[in-house]
Amino acid sequence: MAEIALGEIHKRFGETIVLNGVSLEIGEGEFVALLGPSGCGKSTLLRIIAGLEQADSGTVRIGGRDMADLPPAARNLAMVFQSYALYPHLSVRANMMVPLRMRDLTGFERLPLIGALAPGRREKLAVMAARVEMAAETLKIGHLLDRKPGQLSGGQRQRVALGRAMVREPAAFLMDEPLSNLDAALRVHMRTEIAELHRALGATFVYVTHDQVEAMTMSSRIAVMLDGEIVQIGAPAEIYEDPRDLRVAEFIGSPRINVIEAVADAAGAPVAGHGATLGGRFAAAPGAALRVGIRPEHLALAEPARAPLAGRVRHRENLGAEMLLHVAVPGIATPVVARVAPQAARALGPEAQVGLVFDPADLRVFDANGRRVAALARPERSRAYG
């Protein structure tokens, strides 16, 4: 168990800059998710931590020790690969034994046939076998130990890969989208299992994913990566509630946050394209272009005449517990999506004219470059619309 500290990691492949100055501190026993869209450099960063890839510049420290020039084997990390990377010719037991054999047996003891002559080898193997059995017990794969990986289902292979990572008690676990090859139901199940495993082992976990639900549900902190940079690090709730960057706000949350183009008035309140003042006061110069984000669940139905946003319902998505309304508001380019209770929306006919209200405290305002604009004097919730 150890903390991991990354300092100003740069990496390029040929002309493409893949990592552009990534710094990250991961505490001992923490579960940090690296979350970002495909191709943003998550795997590359993880491989640099592992030592499978060399950074062009920057430092990797694990447990306070500089890892520069240390091969992967010397870093005492375990990695779970997206493709599992089990050795197909070895049984589950032998697969899980490999890290122990490599660490605890000498080269001579690993030799076929004559290695058996080494004194003490038998005892060592017995200890290893016991640890494999124990890990298998934890992961409930005890009955699969004598099978080959080819005879296992995806979920079972995933467990074996976890088991192979566990047996050695590494300083930290690195996981690269370990659930992406599983079906939806199994993914939900494995999510809890991995989170439980983390609690049980108390080890440091670095978990790469492009699935925000995985990141939100499992991790203690999320590092959002975009285009080779970490844009924001924080607890899942913080990332969701308080995005520092429009790209983060847009990446996290489903359905996506609504973004309304606006201009700041003299008081710093955003005025939308159709002329309605959206409310609140923000640290923006008068006339500055703003992009106002409001999450679908923060919108509520109201009388069109009294609401700052009003328009026709273009499309309804019934998700059972809730309903998504796509409302075309004149003067706003993309339809505004509202998440409302189905009972409230059922009465509405197609193309109904509706109004949408919100609490100005729920507005997240960004400048033209996508950087967050701070709110001045947060309005009281009681004084909000609706």
Place this chain on the structure above:
Amino acid sequence: MAEIALAALPATKAPARRAGRRRLGRTGFLLTLPALLLMLALLIGPVLAVIIMSLTDYQLGAAEFAFIGLRNYAELFADKVFWKSLGNTLAYAAIVVPGSVALGLGIALLIQAGPGLRAFYRAVFFVPVMATLIAMAISWEFMLHAQFGLINLTLKALGLTPRAWLAEPDLVLPTLAVIGIWQLFGFNMVLFLAGLVSIPRTLYDAAAMDGARSALARFRLVTWPMLGPVTMFVVIISAIRSFQVFDTVHVLTKGGPSKSSEVLLYSMYSEGFEFFRSGLAAAIAVVFLGFVLVLTLVKARVIEKKVHYS
């Protein structure tokens, strides 16, 4: 088509379905017929002809022949030269198979690990495979010549004793085997290269994470087991090809000196086309086919099960 339509019907239509299946079977048979006929004409026919011929006293060019049962085989198995020839062939294979497999694998690993010029090396080492062996055998003859050969000249220049590579009974078979390895390893190398390319990179990553530090450890944990099926194939092909050794013997030694480089196919050739005893030559051919058949069966049955992981 009929099967698909019928499959959708409830189970009460079983007789109709059975008829449909029979029709399907007949169609399948008709479709394989051309291939079956070709196989019969080109493979099974000639083999049968050879087996039948091995039971006769037929002589090349003779007007008539008689069935003599297994007398050809009896004569063969009583003949010291045949046993010598069989022994030589096995000894030749025992050198060429490990030699060409190890060299092919070694060079494939070097090319794979090297930074560049892969296509160049691949082409260079493949040249002996494509070259006509008869022509190449003549170049080897020059190189191995006792007085003026490049090899002996080099040895002399280095102060070593030159040898009569093709004239010393103890030396001739190993010399031919070296030529055999030279001819074969490029082919094996290409197969190994293809096998190496298909090994998933993540297995090497996993091996590195699991603590395999040296190239040897990685080779033992990933490369060698993952090459299992290719190695199996390469060994069988090399064995069959070394059983077929003929060109070099014919050009360089004619089985000499004193039968010490006599091999199976050369015996067959001399019985059949120098002494015109076609029946006896056919019996040798049957023995040869037997060996090839055993190798093929070994490949198909025993080992394929063990080296394919699924």
